[in-house]
Amino acid sequence: MSSSSQMVEGVWDAIVVGSGASGGVAAMTLAEGGARVLVIDAGPNLSSSEALTSEPGNLMRRLAGLMSGQHRRQAQHPGYWKANPRLYADERLHPYHHPPDRPFLWTRGLQVGGRSLTWGGITLRLSDEDFTGVQLEGEEVSWPIRSQDLTAHYSALEQFLKVHGGSNHLTHLPDGATEPALPSTAAEQRFMEAVADQLGIDVIPSRGFGPHDPSRDGPWPRSSSCGSTLPRAMATGRVQLLSNHLVERLELTSSGSKATGVVAVNQANGNRYLIPGDLVVLAASTIQSVSILLRSSEQVQRGGVVDPSGRLGTRLMDHVSTSQFFAFPGSSSGPQPPLTGAGSFFIPFGRHLHQPSDQPTFQGGYGLWGGIGRFDPPAVLKRRANTTTGFLIGHGEVLPRADNRVTLQGQVDRWDVAVPHINCQWSANELAMVDHMRGRIQACISAAGGESLPIKDLFYLPLVEPFLKGAVALTEGAAPPGYYIHEVGGAAFGCDERSSVLNSSNQLWRAPNVLVVDGACWPTSAWQSPTLTMMAISRRACLLALRDRTA
Structure with missing residues (x-):
């Protein structure tokens, strides 16, 4: 250009x-x-x-x-x-x-x-469930459009950009006009099956862009x-x-x-x-x-x-988020596929969440994005032998408050x-959502046989460890607003x-x-x-x- x-x-x-x-x-x-x-x-x-x-x-x-x-x-x-x-x-x-x-x-x-x-290249459509908005301080905050107003535009862009994604038939996450989903790693497939079998939770291949191929893309x-x-x-x-x-x-x-x-x-x-x-x-x-x-x-x-x-x-607003690394049983073999928008997986809870009556409730929904076996360092830098490294990141809806x-x-x-x-700061609504996220993250990792660990217990990172101390991505609470870049x-x-x-x-x-x-x-x-x-x-x-x- x-x-x-x-x-x-x-x-x-x-x-x-x-x-x-x-x-x-x-x-x-x-x-x-x-x-x-x-x-x-x-x-x-x-x-x-x-x-x-x-x-x-x-x-x-x-x-x-x-x-x-x-x-x-x-x-x-x-x-x-x-x-x-x-x-x-x-x-x-x-x-x-x-x-x-x-x-x-x-x-x-x-x-x-x-x-x-x-x-990161994740491409998810919104649904009418999202466009109807939220209730806040006696006001209904809604969008002036609905799914039908964007469907043709979503499809034109998805086809032009050739993004990948499966057909999952979820009312709260509409399918797109996409190329076939990219394959999961063997570890991701085992994780998805275990979470579905033990918790009854759907885990889907993520939707978005695959790795950059200069011979194809320029x-x-x-x-x-x-x-x-x-x-x-x-x-x-x-x-x-x-x-x-x-x-x-x-x-x-x-x-x-x-x-x-x-x-x-x-x-x-x-x-x-x-x-x-x-x-x-x-x-x-x-x-x-x-x-x-x-x-x-x-x-x-x-x-x-x-x-x-x-x-x-x-x-x-920005999405409120929290993350967790984990060790997953079994070593990966062969070259690792890259972590991309389509080369990963999603747990698309949306607003379809069970909120226990003995915990603070919240308004809005969230999803969990994850990957396993896509970013392990050389074996000499791994602290846990015979495991594959995974992560889950929750990102959730934030209420439109006048004082932010x-x-x-x-x-x-x-x-x-x-x-x-x-x-801008998180309200009690977002903090309650993060607590719920962390519970779901831990439940999914445990159901699949993984072990939640901080990154310092997974990798040797001699050059960058001084910069990781106090890093918000490695804390258990909610990262500050702006962190998720949404x-x-x-x-x-x-x-x-x-x-x-x-x-x-x-x-x-x-x-x-x-x-x-x-x-x-x-x-x-x-x-x-x-x-x-x-x-x-x-x-x-x-x-x-x-x-x-x-x-």
């Missing part, structure tokens, strides 16, 4: 802010619909050889990033330890803030392709926008890419009823540019998009964004751009401007030529991995915008 380091000229039919999963879909959909599209990304346009580097170079870069302070928060996530650390934002140049007693671990991918380059993985939607968008000849420019805010008419473009900051020198456009699509990632809207609000600038609901920035929010409190970055202050909310869409920031077509109520198509538009978090649904929402919203344009 080529990009322009020169300032662009003219008025664009559409400006797409962000080039990750949602932004790539937006650019592709709009360009194939005939629009001239400018895609703006805050980070550099890396080549595949720059982005997809390997060990031991990655390890050296991680150690440098940790010692310099570049990645102290983001290194808490396990994904940091298997990817090129260059794909994680430099926290010194791109700060954010939170109350000292309410940590938020915000992972950012500031490069063309965004976090799609580090996405230099970029299909799970990234760089390897799927962006090349297809660029192939139309109607798309230009502007990298290394951070969108600070929207420019609007004096009444605030229409966006006329965006103000972007060149990350090389801090120069600001006004870029005109007829349609602005925010797909910069949840907190980034909310921050752009906050910096554009009528409270900050005359003629700014009007939010009748007063809810902009509120009800931020993103605000601007005066802090700025090196170019005087206001940065977000994130105030943040959503802050600019919810809905059916009434008094209770939502966007209408059901993802448009700002009072400035309908602004769309928000990433996780910021979610009214509730559901429990499934959100990226496929974000992409489906982006495709739907952009097709609706094209229809309005031609009308």
Whole structure:
């Protein structure tokens, strides 16, 4: 993909802010619909050889990033330890803030392709059970759409991306238009059978992307926008890419009823540019998009964004999670298949959970993601002979609470751009869910004959052990918000401007030529991995915008 380091000229039919999963879909959909599209990304346009580097170079870069302070928060996530650390934002140049007693671990991918380059690649649809939402403080928090509104978009994306997944006929986890499921390891098959036999719990092959095959996929993985939607968008000849420019805010008419473009900051020198456009699509990632809207609000600038609901920035959510490693009887033989979105398994409880009457109850659902025999180190680094290593990670639905929010409190970055202050914490509902998760995790591991152990009792890790002390991934409680990198909310869409920031077509109520198509538009978090649904929402919203344009 080529990009322009020169300032662009003219008025664009559409400006797409962000080039990750949602932004790539937006650019592709709009360009194939005939629009001239400018895609703006805050980070550099890396080549595949720059982005997809390997060990031991990655390890050296991680150690440098940790010692310099570049990645102290983001290194808490396990994904940091298997990817090129260059794909994680430099926290010194791109700060954010939170109350000292309410940590938020915000992972950012500031490069063309965004976090799609580090996405785990699990693709789960939401069901009507999820879209009906939750009850909270006397309010029914529901989605303005239902399954039928996204089915065609899910199918189009699944077929284009060639994701894998079986047909499991679960009403709370709809089947997709997928390639056949990838095979499980022998250990995973034994685990799945034991859990089903002893506990009556279904364990299914995960749904998502298989391993990257350069001979089939090209230099970029299909799970990234760089390897799927962006090349297809660029192939139309109607798309230009502007990298290394951070969108600070929207420019609007004096009444605030229409966006006329965006103000972007060149990350090389801090120069600001006004870029005109007829349609602005925010797909910069949840907190980034909310921050752009906050910096554009009528409270900050005359003629700014009007939010009748007063809810902009509120009800931020992330999946609450907890994890457990375990030793599974029997050594694996032969090469280990990689751990991928489709190369793993899922226990999709959803909201179908037995909650004992003698324990605190909670609202919402969760699922358990796992794998066995896919990441064992060489035998010399294993502490447990004749075992295979497995893990289970629970991720659960979080309630949209008004006091979990993103605000601007005066802090700025090196170019005087206001940065977000994130105030988010788990409620008693999420903590009760984590207790339930841990009980289910332990029950499943025990039923299959495994032994739950901390990672330090499974592996010798001489180089990284100093960095693992106190790591949130290795604790038994709930990791802090942000850890699971599934943040959503802050600019919810809905059916009434008094209770939502966007209408059901993802448009700002009072400035309908602004769309928000990433996780910021979610009214509730559901429990499934959100990226496929974000992409489906982006495709739907952009097709609706094209229809309005031609009308």
